[in-house]
Amino acid sequence: MKLPLLSLCFALLALASCGPDKKTARLSGKIEGLDQAALLIYPADAVEGDGGSLDSIKVNRGSFSYDRPTTVPLLLTLVYPNNSFTTIIAQPGKEVTLSGDANRLKEMEVVGTDENKQFTEFRLSVLKLSEKDAQMRAATYIRTHPESWTSVALLYHYFDRVASRSEQPTLSLLDLLKKHQPTNQQLAAIDARLRPQVRTAIGGFLPNFTATTLSQQTLRSADFKGQPTLLIFSASWDSHNYYLRQQLRKLKSARGNRLRIINFSLDESQQKAEERAKNDSLQSVVYLKNMLANPLVKTLGLRYPSGNILTNAQGRIIGRDLPTEELADKVNELLH
Template structure:
C-alpha cells in the first residue's frame, strides 16, 4: 500500500508534469510513428511582434517531441518536416497543440488543440488522394467561409503561398480578403507585404514599369521591350546551378537572336562579382540588384527563387515565371514568333 507520505510527495509532481504552458507560452507536442531520431524546424511564417522565438530545431526521440515557444498572442507557426514538406498551424499562448501521425504519411498528420487548429484539421481531413486542383478549390471555399480565422491564413500559406507558381486570381484575391477581414493581424500584414509583389508579377499580369541602371552605365527601361518578347532572368554566382542557366541562355541567344530580349538581374553578394560574371558570361542588359532578395528590384519583381525567370510576350504580359531551366527553351518557343 502506498503511504500517505508518498502520495503527498508524488501528487505535486504529477500535477506539475500535467500542467499546460503558461500564459506567455505556446506548447507543441507530438508523436510521429516510424521515426527514431530526427528534427523538425519551426519558424514564424513572418516576423511577428507577438513572437518571442526564432528558427528552432525540435528534436524527435522515438517519434516523440515537446516544444515551448514564447508568444504574446495567437500567431502562425510553420513546421518543416525531415522530408522538407511543411505544415502551418496556430500557436496560442497558454494552449497546447498536439500532432500525431506516421512518418510515411506526414501530409495526414492530425492536429488537435485550440479552436483554430481543430478548424484546420477539419479542412485537412479527407485531402489524401485528392488532386491538386480539387484541394485548391476546397481551400478557396474554406478561406471564403472563414476569412476571419487564423486557420484560413494557415490554409492559404500551405496551399496557395507555397505553390511553385502563384496566380493573381484567385490567390491574390484570397489574400486581399484575409487582410480585409483581419485588419489588426500584424503577422498577416507582413505576409501580404511579401506576397503582393509576387501576385503583381504572376502569370497574366503586366510587367511592371522599369527604369534601372545597367552595369555598362546605360538606363534600361521597359519601353525598350515594346513589341518584343522578353526573358527576365534572376541569377547569382552563389547558385550552384548557375552554369546550367548560362549554357541555356547561350542556346536561346543562338536560336532566337534579336527576337528575344534577355534582361539579366544579377543578385550576387557584391557588384564586383556581378560585373565579372556579366563580362565572362556575356550577359545582356545586366542589372545588379544589391541586397539580393531584399533589393528593391527583386521585391518589385516578386523574386522567390534563384535561378528564376519572367517570360513576357510582345504585349508586355507575363505568360510564365520561374521556369525550370530544362523547360526554358520549350516555353520561350511558345511565345517567340
C-alpha cells in the same frame, strides 16, 4: 484535511508549470515510424514579436518537443525529411500536438487549439481532391469564416504554398481577411510578400519599373513590349548558377536578338556582379544592392534566388519561375 488540500494545490501548480509561458508557443509530437531525424521549422513570414527564425527540431524515437519564443500568434511550417510539410497555427501560451505515421505524412493531425483542429479537419477532408478543387473549398471556407485564424492558415497553405499561383481569387481573399483581421501581423506580412508575387503570376503583366544596368543603360519595363523578354535572377552563391549560365549561353546563341534577356544580379557586392558579368559574358546586367532586400525584388515578386519571368511580345507573362531545364523549351515554343 489541510494536507490533502495542500497536496492538491501543489499538484495544480506543477501541472500549470508544465505548459508554455505567455511568451512561448509549444509544439510537441509523435511520428510513428520515424526513429531519428531532423525537422525544419520556420514562420510563414517574419513578424515583430517572433523571437525565432529557421530552426531545426530533433526527433528521438519518434518524439519531439519544440518551444518557439513569440508574443504574437503566427503560422509555422514544419518540413519533413521528404520535403513535405504541415502548416501549424502557433499561439503564445499554448501547446499543440502533432501525431501521425511517417508513411502518411500528409495525414498528420494537429490538435491542442480549436483553430488547429479545424485546419486539420479541413486538410484531411480534401486530401483526395485535385489542387483546384481543394482551393475552391478553401476559398468557400475563408469567405464564410473571414475572422478565423484557420482561414489565414488555409490561404497560406492552399494559395501561397503552391507552385502555380493565380491573381484571383487570391487577392480578393487577402482583401477580405485584412478587412476582418486588421491587426493580424502574420496576415499583414503574408500580404506584403504575396500580393506582388501573384500580380506577376502567369497571365498578368510586368509592373512598371526602371532599372540601371552595370553599363549605365536605363531599362524601363514599358519599353519591353514588342519583343519577348526573359528576366533572370541569379547569384554566384546560388548552386543553380552554373547550369543556368550554360542554358543562357545556348539561348543567346540560338535566338540572338529575337529574345531580350535581362540579368538581375543578387551577388553580395557590385564588384562580384561585375566580375561574374565579365566571366559569364552577361549583358544587360542589373545589380540589386542588398540582394533579396532590394525593393525591385518585391516589385517583381521574386520567390527564389534563381527565379525568372518570361513575357511575350505583348508584355504578358507566359512563364514564371521555370526550372532551368525547361527554359529553352518554353522560349523555343514562344519563338517558333
